[in-house]
Amino acid sequence: xxxxxxxxxxxxxxxxxxxxxxxxxxxxxxxxxxxxxxxxxxxxxxxxxxxxxxxxxxxxxxxxxxxxxxxxxxxxxxxxxxxxxxxxxxxxxxxxxxxxxxxxxxxxxxxxxxxxxxxxxxxxxxxxxxxxxxxxxxxxxxxxxxxxxxxxxxxxxxxxxxxxxxxxxxxxxxxxxxxxxxxxxxxxxxxxxxxxxxxxxxxxxxxxxxxxxxxxxxxxxxxxxxxxxxxxxxxxxxxxxxxxxxxxxxxxxxxxxxxxxxxxxxxxxxxxxxxxxxxxxxxxxxxxxxxxxxxxxxxxxxxxxx
Amino acid sequence: xxxxxxxxxxxxxxxxxxxxxxxxxxxxxxxxxxxxxxxxxxxxxxxxxxxxxxxxxxxxxxxxxxxxxxxxxxxxxxxxxxxxxxxxxxxxxxxxxxxxxxxxxxxxxxxxxxxxxxxxxxxxxxxxxxxxxxxxxxxxxxxxxxxxxxxxxxxxxxxxxxxxxxxxxxxxxxxxxxxxxxxxxxxxxxxxxxxxxxxxxxxxxxxxxxxxxxxxxxxxxxxxxxxxxxxxxxxxxxxxxxxxxxxxxxxxxxxxxxxxxxxxxxxxxxxxxxxxxxxxxxxxxxxx
Numbered sequence: 001x002x003x004x005x006x007x008x009x010x011x012x013x014x015x016x017x018x019x020x021x022x023x024x025x026x027x028x029x030x031x032x033x034x035x036x037x038x039x040x041x042x043x044x045x046x047x048x049x050x051x052x053x054x055x056x057x058x059x060x061x062x063x064x065x066x067x068x069x070x071x072x073x074x075x076x077x078x079x080x081x082x083x084x085x086x087x088x089x090x091x092x093x094x095x096x097x098x099x100x101x102x103x104x105x106x107x108x109x110x111x112x113x114x115x116x117x118x119x120x121x122x123x124x125x126x127x128x129x130x131x132x133x134x135x136x137x138x139x140x141x142x143x144x145x146x147x148x149x150x151x152x153x154x155x156x157x158x159x160x161x162x163x164x165x166x167x168x169x170x171x172x173x174x175x176x177x178x179x180x181x182x183x184x185x186x187x188x189x190x191x192x193x194x195x196x197x198x199x200x201x202x203x204x205x206x207x208x209x210x211x212x213x214x215x216x217x218x219x220x221x222x223x224x225x226x227x228x229x230x231x232x233x234x235x236x237x238x239x240x241x242x243x244x245x246x247x248x249x250x251x252x253x254x255x256x257x258x259x260x261x262x263x264x265x266x267x268x269x270x271x272x273x274x275x276x277x278x279x280x281x282x283x284x285x286x287x288x289x290x291x292x293x294x295x296x297x298x299x300x301x302x303x304x305x306x
Numbered sequence: 307x308x309x310x311x312x313x314x315x316x317x318x319x320x321x322x323x324x325x326x327x328x329x330x331x332x333x334x335x336x337x338x339x340x341x342x343x344x345x346x347x348x349x350x351x352x353x354x355x356x357x358x359x360x361x362x363x364x365x366x367x368x369x370x371x372x373x374x375x376x377x378x379x380x381x382x383x384x385x386x387x388x389x390x391x392x393x394x395x396x397x398x399x400x401x402x403x404x405x406x407x408x409x410x411x412x413x414x415x416x417x418x419x420x421x422x423x424x425x426x427x428x429x430x431x432x433x434x435x436x437x438x439x440x441x442x443x444x445x446x447x448x449x450x451x452x453x454x455x456x457x458x459x460x461x462x463x464x465x466x467x468x469x470x471x472x473x474x475x476x477x478x479x480x481x482x483x484x485x486x487x488x489x490x491x492x493x494x495x496x497x498x499x500x501x502x503x504x505x506x507x508x509x510x511x512x513x514x515x516x517x518x519x520x521x522x523x524x525x526x527x528x529x530x531x532x533x534x535x536x537x538x539x540x541x542x543x544x545x546x547x548x549x550x551x552x553x554x555x556x557x558x559x560x561x562x563x564x565x566x567x568x569x570x571x572x573x574x575x576x577x578x579x580x581x582x583x584x585x586x587x588x589x590x591x592x593x594x
Contacts, residue, residue: 036388040396043381043450047399050447054418055402058410061417115314118307130311132559137318139558140551141508143525144544147532148321151328151541186317239405247407250510254532264409271413271515281417284410295405 055288062281082282094286097263100177101245104184108192108241109234111185116196116233117226120203131197138190146254149183153255175257183255184245191244192237199233200226239294247287263287322548329541347542356543359527366438366513366523367506370445375499377446378453379491385454386461403448404455412515415444419516436518444516445506452505453498460494496561504554 065078084090119130137145203226211221227234249264256262261269263283270280330344350356384390385397403411419440427433468490472482488495510525517526524547531540 032388033390036384036390037392039380039388040384040390040393043377043384043454044392044396044399046377047403047447047450050415050418050443051403052399054414057417057421058414111314114307114310118311132555133315133318135558136552136555137322139504139555140322141525141544141547143508143510143528143532144325144547144551145321147528147540147544148325150532150536151325152321154536186321189314189318243405244407247409249409250529254529264407267409267413271416277417280413284413287407287410291405291407291410295401 058281058284058288060281061277062285064278064281066276066278080278084279085282085286090283093261093263093266096260097246100181100184100262101242101248104181104188104245105192105238105242107181107185108189109238112189112192112196112237113234116193116200119193119197120201134190134193137186142187142250143254145187146183146251149179149186150254153179153182175255175259177256177260180248180252180256180260180262183251184248187251188241188244191240195236195240196230196233199230199236203229235298239298243291243294246290325541326545326548329538329545345538347546349539350542350546353539355522356524356527359522359524362438362441362521363507363524366442366445367503369442370449370506371499371502373442373446374449374453374502375495378450378498378502379457379495381450382454382457382461382491383487386458387466400451400454403451406448408509408511411444411448412511415440415447415512416515436516437521440516440518441513441521441523444512445509448512449502449505452501453495456498456501457491457494460491460497464490493561497558500554500558500561504551507550507554 062082063078065080085094119127122130207225207229208221211225216224247264247267248262249268252260252262252265267280267283267287270276270283274280329347381396381400385393385400419436423434423436464487468486469482472486473479477485508525509523510529513523514526514529517523522530528540528543528547531537531543
């Protein structure tokens, strides 16, 4: 049934609609595509220049050589900087950072899950209040949040006074690995809570009821019904915590005092005092590869909707 | 579980509360209470470099927000409403700045601008320097994606039949956008803008790598202060930054309320009849 000519009753406004032949529709589709491209072009061009190009330059740098004065020489393409990745020192840094990131992610998961679940079973008003209360730290300045812990953990500081009062003696947690973990968990916990909450909230509660009806206890219900159904949220939250933790730079610096070298600081040093751009670039490429793998894995899981 | 939630909340807010309390402490040793005083706030106010950095931060944030809102909204509209060649690539490209660790982005921009400055120097003989421009350009680069995600979420939840209805009623594309689409995505655009503003004001690492002499943003300056040695003045600076965040949060909540009233409009369109149609139509036509 094709559209025939339509004319309104009013003689002044005679609108005619062209016949919707395949040719016409194809032309219209092309015009729409052109419009779409036109709209996307500014952002597209901007990102190509100011994101894709820098990305590419870093990758190229990783194959370059370092001149004696700390500059870049592109004349001899080599894999030297990648070979350095096999060195003991470098591997230590990499494993340490990986371990820290995994630890942070696990702790965030363990802390966030009950919290997110609780959010789904309370009343709507309580839930909204809780959401806002979770968002506030998220919106607060990152530096402030880290610095607050520095204050809290300093020797002779508040935490120390408290533990002294209850007889545990002075605590000097600052500049330890524990401090860094606390700082990272504190910084990224909202990133774990929100996707988890979104995912758990979607679970059909009748499924949980059904499980209970079939004589499953709480633990079994959790293990076999709730947990699998909340997997998209678990994965999303884990990636959102793992990737920044791996490349963390500010938190280890403020709370760890740079005592233990982690990947983030290591990369920064290469571009700062050590002036070994190719090596820093290869380290960054490693970080980027991990990040891309995690992202692709996530999207493969079909987890586009959080 | 309620207890657990309470503990988590305490975990969230205790450090900040303590920070605020200690910013009024008179003891020079950070972390020990020494009587109430406003000295640190006075010191903050009188520190020129500090107040300078606030100005720089605000300038960068303002420009970056406006630019990224425009570009982000355009890209969201393009991705949600049109199909064009290179759409997948564009989509993927937009997601990268969200996932990338800021260290990586920071060095990317550092390297890019270093090379760029060299190229411009050798080609045109002009020697540019890093500064507000480079910071702003970098901020726009990562803010576009965030604005785009927020606006897209809003767009996909929007009833596109309203746009079709408008065009059926002889509205031009521009009129449709202005009177139908835009008012509905406005909460998303505002939310995205606030997000961009916050991210720009918050940013430490990327700004550190792209800033130059005379142009440091507030977080970068505070970060350098912290590394040099912790003084009580930092407490007062942090509290001020925290209060600024609260203002942004209040704005965000205001936008949220806009969002909940805005979504009443699509639901005014009766869905019931239209959802019944396909079933009937399918049977009549007898196609698969």
